Amino acid sequence: MEYETPLFFHVMQYADRADRDVIDMVSGNPDWEPPQALRDGLREYADLEPDQFQYPPSEGLLELREEIAARRGVDAEQVVITNGAGEANYLAMARALERDRGDEIILTDPVYPYYPGKTTMLGGTQRFVAADDEGRLDPADVREAASEETAAIVVNSPNNPTGAVYPEETIRELVAIAEEYDAILVSDEVYDHFDLSGEFSSALEFDSDHRIVTNAYSKSMAITGVRVGYAIFPPHLVENAKSRHMLVNVATTRPGQYAVLEALRETDPDYYEENRDLLRKRVATFTDALDAAGAEYTTPKGSFYVMARFDGYPGTLENVKRLIDEAGVAGMPGEAFGDSRTEWLRFALVTPRVEEAAERLAAYFD
Ligand SMILES: Cc1ncc(COP(=O)(O)O)c(C=O)c1O
Numbered sequence: 001m002e003y004e005t006p007l008f009f010h011v012m013q014y015a016d017r018a019d020r021d022v023i024d025m026v027s028g029n030p031d032w033e034p035p036q037a038l039r040d041g042l043r044e045y046a047d048l049e050p051d052q053f054q055y056p057p058s059e060g061l062l063e064l065r066e067e068i069a070a071r072r073g074v075d076a077e078q079v080v081i082t083n084g085a086g087e088a089n090y091l092a093m094a095r096a097l098e099r100d101r102g103d104e105i106i107l108t109d110p111v112y113p114y115y116p117g118k119t120t121m122l123g124g125t126q127r128f129v130a131a132d133d134e135g136r137l138d139p140a141d142v143r144e145a146a147s148e149e150t151a152a153i154v155v156n157s158p159n160n161p162t163g164a165v166y167p168e169e170t171i172r173e174l175v176a177i178a179e180e181y182d183a184i185l186v187s188d189e190v191y192d193h194f195d196l197s198g199e200f201s202s203a204l205e206f207d208s209d210h211r212i213v214t215n216a217y218s219k220s221m222a223i224t225g226v227r228v229g230y231a232i233f234p235p236h237l238v239e240n241a242k243s244r245h246m247l248v249n250v251a252t253t254r255p256g257q258y259a260v261l262e263a264l265r266e267t268d269p270d271y272y273e274e275n276r277d278l279l280r281k282r283v284a285t286f287t288d289a290l291d292a293a294g295a296e297y298t299t300p301k302g303s304f305y306v307m308a309r310f311d312g313y314p315g316t317l318e319n320v321k322r323l324i325d326e327a328g329v330a331g332m333p334g335e336a337f338g339d340s341r342t343e344w345l346r347f348a349l350v351t352p353r354v355e356e357a358a359e360r361l362a363a364y365f366d
Pocket residue numbers: 028083084085086087112156160188190215216217218219224228229
C-alpha cells in the first residue's frame with residue numbers, strides 16, 4: 001500500500017532552498033511567544049531528579065489528565081495525552097474503525113490533508129461531503145452520506161483551511177447523526193482558542209457515547225514542536241485507544257507535559273486574547289491588501305488561514321513554486337485540500353510580514 005505524504009514539508013523545503021527572500025506562509029507554526037510559564041516549566045525541568053527523565057505513565061501524567069478533565073467536564077479516565085492533535089486524531093480514527101461497523105470515514109471537502117492520509121493508512125475509505133463557499137457544513141449533506149458503512153465522521157472547527165467555525169446546531173446535529181448510524185463523531189478542536197467569531201461550540205457540550213474530541217496545545221500555546229495533545233473518549237472506547245497509544249509511542253514527552261501543566265495553571269486568559277487580537281489584525285491587514293490586489297478570498301472566523309484566488313492562477317503545486325521563486329511568498333496549493341479548492345491558494349498568517357506578503361502578491365498579479 002502507498003501512503004500519500006502530505007505536501008507541507010515538501011513546500012516548506014522548497015521555500016527554504018529558494019534563492020531569494022521568501023515570506024513563509026506555508027504551515028501553521030505560530031511565530032508568537034509561548035506562555036511565560038511554559039518557558040519557566042521547561043527551564044525548571046532541566047534541574048529535576050533523574051527519575052523525572054524516565055518513562056511517564058503511558059496515558060499521560062495523572063495531574064495533567066486531571067487538570068484537563070476538570071476543565072473539560074469529563075472523567076480523567078477518559079483522557080489520553082498524545083503526541084499532539086495528530087496522534088489524537090489517529091487514535092480516534094483507529095478506534096472508530098476497530099468497531100467493525102464499516103470502513104468508511106466521512107470527511108469534508110476541503111479537508112485537512114492528514115485526515116484522508118490517516119484513513120488510507122488505517123485501511124479505511126474516504127467519503128467526502130462538500131462544504132459551501134464559506135466552509136460551512138450542512139449536516140443534512142452529512143446525513144445523506146452516512147450509512148451502515150460509516151465508521152466515523154471527522155470534522156474540524158475552527159477549520160483548517162477554510163477558517164469556518166461551525167455553530168452549535170451543526171455540532172449537535174453531527175453528534176446526532178453519529179448516534180443514528182452507530183458511528184463516531186471525531187471533533188478536532190485544535191484551533192478552539194482561535195475562534196475569532198465567538199460562535200465556536202465544542203462537541204463536549206453534547207454528551208454522547210458516539211463522539212471523541214481531540215485537541216492539543218500546539219496552537220493555543222504556540223508550541224507545535226513540543227508535541228502535547230489529548231483525546232477524550234467515551235468510557236467504553238478508551239481502553240483500546242490507550243493500548244494503541246502505548247504500543248505505538250510508549251508515551252509522549254514528559255518535559256512537555258510538565259511544562260504544559262505549569263502553563264495551564266499559570267497562564268492568564270489575556271495571553272490567549274492577545275494572540276486572537278494579533279490574528280484579527282493580521283486578517284484585516286492581509287485581506288485589505290488582497291482587496292487592493294483584486295483577489296477573491298475568505299475571511300476566517302477562526303484558525304490562522306486565508307484562502308485566496310487569483311485570476312488565471314490555479315492552486316497547483318507548480319504555481320506555488322512559481323510564486324515562491326517569482327513573488328517571494330510561500331503558501332499552500334489549494335489542490336492539497338481536496339477537489340473543491342483547486343483554484344485557490346492557502347496562506348497561513350503566522351508571520352509579522354503579512355502586509356508585505358500581500359503587497360508582493362498585489363505587485364506580482366498586477
Ligand atoms: C486541523 C488540524 N488538526 C491537527 C493538526 C496537528 O496538530 P498537532 O501539531 O498538535 O499534532 C493541525 C496542524 O496544523 C491541524 O491544522
